[in-house]
Amino acid sequence: MTNKEAGEQLENLRAHCSDMLRHTFTDGEDIWGKDLEALDLAIKALEQEPKWIPVSERLPDTDDDVLVTDGVDMFVAWYKWQEWRSSDNNFEINTPVDAWMPLPEPYKTESEGKE
Numbered sequence: 001m002t003n004k005e006a007g008e009q010l011e012n013l014r015a016h017c018s019d020m021l022r023h024t025f026t027d028g029e030d031i032w033g034k035d036l037e038a039l040d041l042a043i044k045a046l047e048q049e050p051k052w053i054p055v056s057e058r059l060p061d062t063d064d065d066v067l068v069t070d071g072v073d074m075f076v077a078w079y080k081w082q083e084w085r086s087s088d089n090n091f092e093i094n095t096p097v098d099a100w101m102p103l104p105e106p107y108k109t110e111s112e113g114k115e
Helices: 003-023 028-048
Strands: 066-069 074-080 083-086 099-102
Touching: 003 028
Parallel strands: none
Antiparallel strands: 066 074, 066 099, 074 083
16 A cells, blocks of 8 residues: 555545544544544644655755655755755766655654753
8 A cells, every 4th residue: 555545545534433423422522533633643644754756847946955766776965056966975976866855854852852
């Protein structure tokens, strides 16, 4: 199952839970309401997951580092002046880049995330 198919299945399940909530007269809010909340979180997580962007579709808007792939390997690079450059040594990448995606946010421990 692909992420898109999983998202569609979760949407269908959410609609079913919503229907069940409307037809339940006792304690339905406790049971189906929590299921709806969990499904909403799962759907949101799938929607926010980074996706590969084919270079034939578009290139990065800025010269920030991005994750790129040639269909076999992945590496961090940036695109500027109509060429891909390796972020670790600034050399031109000689393999064709098929797709790219933004880098994820850096990891933060729980104590770093609290302000």
